[in-house]
Amino acid sequence: MRGIVLIFIVVFAFGFNKKALLGKELFFDKDLSLNKKVSCESCHKAKYAGGDDKRVSVGIKRGYVNSLVLFNSVFNCCYFWNGRRFSLRKAIKDAFFNSYEMGMTKELLLKRVSKYKIKFIKIYGDFKEEYIYDAIYYFFKELISLNSKFDKSLRGEVNLTKSEERGYFLFKKYGCITCHNGINFGGNSFQKLGVFLDKITIPRIEDLATITKRKSDIYVYRVPILRNIAKSAPYFHDGSVKSLKKAIILMGEWNIGIKISDKDANDIEAFLKTLNGEEPKILKEGR
């Protein structure tokens, strides 16, 4: 009796939510794209913290923005480069019907997912379209990559190197932290790219103005998160910058109005690398 209770406690405390596990299956299922060649995972790889190493990702078609990282995405205020969705479930749904990403229709999606019908009924008691997004949402909730070196140093478990320490200081001093703050070092506000530029050269793709149609929202993007930033190169919405150091220097010029010296950039990069978190446990499941 005590054994059974113990097993229950273990399963309950450490076992993954069944919805999340189902979401994981869906996440890796290539059948859920129009041409059955790509899954969600194709562009959101665990290796790259749920992002992609390609400049722009290729769904059923070649897209036009850099793949956003999924690790820790539940902490963000809103989704997509322009933050057009406040709801993660809706963002997941959007991905299925985006003609560049999965390219599905509702009917086709339901048909393709129908092989999971029994599982859905077991877990949800029913099979409905919204449960698909919900399952994936629960999977995303498990895609948490914290406990980085920086987190540990805050808890006093490890010491940062001098360079890393200085990088953190500069990160604050230069005002990077004004936008890159919170649990994800960003992802909680919108910002205009190139505040200090009279003329910006980087292409303008999928900014907030495409949604709001307001002039003031041109080049406005949701602030990207810096957790696992070292893993998720290339950088910026068009993936045009491959090196993190270069991205740091560019941000200094564009949005802070300073020229960050080589040494400072190195230190800041060192600091940013301490933000690489642990791999989410759910991804180790079933391997």
Place this chain on the structure above:
Amino acid sequence: MRGVKFKLFLSIGLGILSVLMIIYFSIFIRNFYAKTNDILYKLNILEKYEREINYYLLYSSLFLYYNNDKISNSLKKSEKVASSLIKDKFFKKHYKASYKNFLEYKRLFNKKRMLIYEFLKYNAPFKNAILYISEDIKYISIPPERVEDIFSLISSLFLSKSFLDDKFVKELSLSKFKFLLNAKNPYNSSLFRNIKIFLEYFPYYKSYLNRVLKVKTLYYLDKSLMDFRKCLDKNVKIFSLLSLFLIGYIALIMGFFIVTLIKLKSSIYKMEQMLIIDSVTGLYNRYKFNLDIKRKRGVVVVFNIDKFKHLNDYYGSEFGDKVLREVGRTLKEFFQRVDRGIEVYRVGADDFAVILDKRDDIEKLVKEAIEYVENKEFKIGNISLSLSLSGGISFDGDLEHADMALKLVKQEMDKKIEIFDGKMNEKFKNILHITKVLKEAIDNEKIVLFYQPIVDSNFRIIKYEVLCRVEIDGKLETIAKYLDILKDMKLYYKVTLIILKKSLFVLKAHPNVNLSINIASEDIKNPTIYSFIVNNFKDSGIAKRVTFEILESAIRDYDDVYAFIKEMEKFGIEFAIDDFGSGYSNFSRVLRLKVKYLKIDGSLIKNLDKDRDSRLVVETIVTFAKKSNIKTIAEFIHSKEVFEVAKEIGVDYFQGFYIGKPSEKFIENVKKM
């Protein structure tokens, strides 16, 4: 019966319905309050979040280092709660006004969220600009004549931020400071560019902060809450009304139950009353008596109205019923005066019973009761009459025994009250036995005729009186002893019929014999006897040899008897009045009957030789008879002395042991003196 069943099922149905209603109502109320509480909680927490958002917003506008997560998380939480409320069908259905305001709140919330992110968009570079301005100013290189301008500019910037008022920077012309850009010092240009950002972003920063804070989300949330409370008050009122209605409904059902119960009880009571109440007198009946006597053993007294049957016969049963009612009422009146607990029961046709506690003066009490009734004059219709009552008492509480005692009272003329004792049982057993034997004898015509001669003064046999003997337990006995029993059993006419038959046979067998036959006045009315006489005695050869003796005291209706005599005399039958002079003889009535003979009662003849009074009476009768041309017969002539006196007085005929004893055979010659 069907009505009762229907009511029963209706009651059960209503009961179940009310229970279901209460269960449904309580579940509904519980759900309602749980859901209402949930909504109220959510509305309150949204209000809290709203204030939290405003607080964090102001906080972020003031501090350089600020975690935007606080705002975005609060927005997320608000969004989650608000979305769940929007989807809440219960909220939409039961709190319409509140829901409408809530929708407005949600719309404004979305707007506010956009404004907040807009504000944050301007806030960050603006804050960084302040950061850099305050940093750069330490390192810039400027000509001394410009120092004042620069300081005045910087102070204007900070004043405008602190006052959140752009009048301090409105007049500023940035071009005045373009010289900063020309210097080699990178801080100079940084300062210039950050001042530019400041000036550019400050109006947005200021206006968005104002706009965000002016969004009326809180107003509509409050309104929604207020409407919610109003509506809740209304709902509570409805519920209390509903529960009042429910209580009313249950009370109604209870009332219905109670009314039904009362009705049922009253109908049961009525039925019980019908069962125990005598419909004629309104007194308790014999059934109730049997119930009561089982409960309390007491002394049973039975009262009987004397000659009630006659009253009923003369005046009709309706009159009889009235008499019964009056007597019952009077008896009750008497006994309730003695003790309110004493009830009077009607236990038989004209029998009333009471159950008395054992006490010493019961006999006295019964006597008083009888006197109370007898002294009362009953007025029924136009007729007023007084009644006489007899009572039978049984100390062992047995109605049968009291009844037996009563029967014995009836057999004895003078007694009014009899108390039952064990011997009576014997007597009644005997009577029962005799009754049986008599019945058997009559059925088998085991009746023997005896003949006693009646002679004239010269001892010539004129005729014989037919006397009847019946065999009881091997002995021949005179039937006169059992007359009452026979009359009670309605057997008497059968005896008469047997006598008539046998007499007829004798008359036919002995052409020289004349017979005198006893007939009761009841027999005259009996159609069987009447037709027998008419059919068999009309023959003149027989009729002339027959005399019918009728008992004077037994005559009830002189007219009937007279009519009968008249009819029989046509055939040649003669009549005699028997036992004349006993009790209250009425000369005039007897005269009217126009009979041939008077038989002087034996009690007058018995002591004729010794008793002067008897002699005087007999002399009077004889004188009267002679004058009326009626022959006289003296019975009970048991000695020569009596015979001589009777002869001297002038009696015409004689009968008695001195003349001849009754015998089965005819005595041809009576002994000579």
